[in-house]
Amino acid sequence: xxxxxxxxxxxxxxxxxxxxxxxxxxxxxxxxxxxxxxxxxxxxxxxxxxxxxxxxxxxxxxxxxxxxxxxxxxxxxxxxxxxxxxxxxxxxxxxxxxxxxxxxxxxxxxxxxxxxxxxxxxxxxxxxxxxxxxxxxxxxxxxxxxxxxxxxxxxxxxxxxxxxxxxxxxxxxxxxxxxxxxxxxxxxxxxxxxxxxxxxxxxxxxxxxxxxxxxxxxxxxxxxxxxxxxxxxxxxxxxxxxx
Numbered sequence: 001x002x003x004x005x006x007x008x009x010x011x012x013x014x015x016x017x018x019x020x021x022x023x024x025x026x027x028x029x030x031x032x033x034x035x036x037x038x039x040x041x042x043x044x045x046x047x048x049x050x051x052x053x054x055x056x057x058x059x060x061x062x063x064x065x066x067x068x069x070x071x072x073x074x075x076x077x078x079x080x081x082x083x084x085x086x087x088x089x090x091x092x093x094x095x096x097x098x099x100x101x102x103x104x105x106x107x108x109x110x111x112x113x114x115x116x117x118x119x120x121x122x123x124x125x126x127x128x129x130x131x132x133x134x135x136x137x138x139x140x141x142x143x144x145x146x147x148x149x150x151x152x153x154x155x156x157x158x159x160x161x162x163x164x165x166x167x168x169x170x171x172x173x174x175x176x177x178x179x180x181x182x183x184x185x186x187x188x189x190x191x192x193x194x195x196x197x198x199x200x201x202x203x204x205x206x207x208x209x210x211x212x213x214x215x216x217x218x219x220x221x222x223x224x225x226x227x228x229x230x231x232x233x234x235x236x237x238x239x240x241x242x243x
Contacts (some may be wrong), residue, residue, distance in 0.1 A: 003238055004069055006059050011048045018097075024080075026149055040148050042155050042162035053089040056184055069221065073097055073241050076232065079106045080217065081181070084111065086166035091175055099181045100237050102230050103192055103217050105200040105209070106181070108167040112156035114193040126180045172203055181207040184233045186215030186226075 009016045018032040030040045038044070063069040077096040078086035083104030087128065090099040090237065091106070091214035156163045164170055175181070181204040185197045194211055212229050214222045220229075 002240065004063065004067070006063055007044075008055060008059050010052050010082065010195050027170045030148065034148055040152060042152065042160055042166070045156075046153065046162045046166040049085060049088045052085040052094070056086070056095055057093065066079045075100055075238060075241075077101070078104065079230075082169060083107055085206055087181075088166065090166045090179075090181075091171040094174060097179050097236065099179075100184075100234065101182070102184045102233065103186060103215075103226075105185070105192065105197040106168040107196060107200040108156055108157060108169070109175070110165070110196040110200070112153045112192065114196060115153055115191055166175060168202070169203065175204055177206050178208065180204075182233075183207075183209040184229065185209060185211055186217065186220075187211050187213045188216040188221055191217045 010028045012018060017029060019028050031045075033040055060074065074096045076086040076090050076096040077100045078084070079102045081104065082105065083101030086096075086101065087099055087106035089095040099106070108120055159167065181201060183197050183201055185192050187194065194209075198209045198211075201209035210233070212223075214220055215226060215229055218226050220226055224232075
């Protein structure tokens with residue numbers, strides 16, 4: 001028996017991108033929303049997480065209906081922000097027997113802290129941030145989405161009701177063995193904090209985190225390419241399902 005793989009684009013990504021530049025840069029992707037006066041806040045982020053979870057369930061049902069793939073051995077895989085989205089489906093909705101994540105982890109609150117380099121989100125959400133936003137709107141409007149992202153990161157660091165609801169770790173008590181969680185992170189990653197990733201993995205009853213020397217956030221300083229590490233990671237985590 002082999003392993004089937006289903007890929008789909010999450011909201012604002014790939015074919016569902018609003019900008020069609022396919023850079024995967026978050027500030028580029030949300031600019032059309034900002035231009036239309038739509039707030040990219042924690043309430044919208046929760047909608048995106050719920051939409052992604054519904055899409056994952058729909059993909060699973062499609063594979064069952066079309067190809068008869070109804071086996072319970074379902075693993076969810078994500079990269080970077082995709083780890084959080086897959087983790088939400090895994091913990092909140094109970095989808096999948098395994099959660100596999102590369103260059104990311106499942107704790108939205110701690111991820112927001114490391115993504116914003118600790119102080120920047122607080123600065124962006126302060127009165128100085130409001131002044132900077134007004135100034136950028138006049139002199140360099142293309143940077144305004146960056147301020148919005150940092151403001152969002154601040155609200156994730158100190159969660160409101162929506163941020164609390166979209167943090168996968170809020171639902172961790174729903175994850176019981178034999179369901180397992182594995183993360184792959186790089187020792188040279190400036191966005192994902194290794195200690196946070198390890199701490200997140202330890203909170204699961206069957207969780208672990210592997211750190212790759214020389215690997216960054218989708219990059220590498222030496223050794224195999226990022227995709228080679230991910231390929232090996234997936235192969236080792238799923239090989240026991242081949243029989």
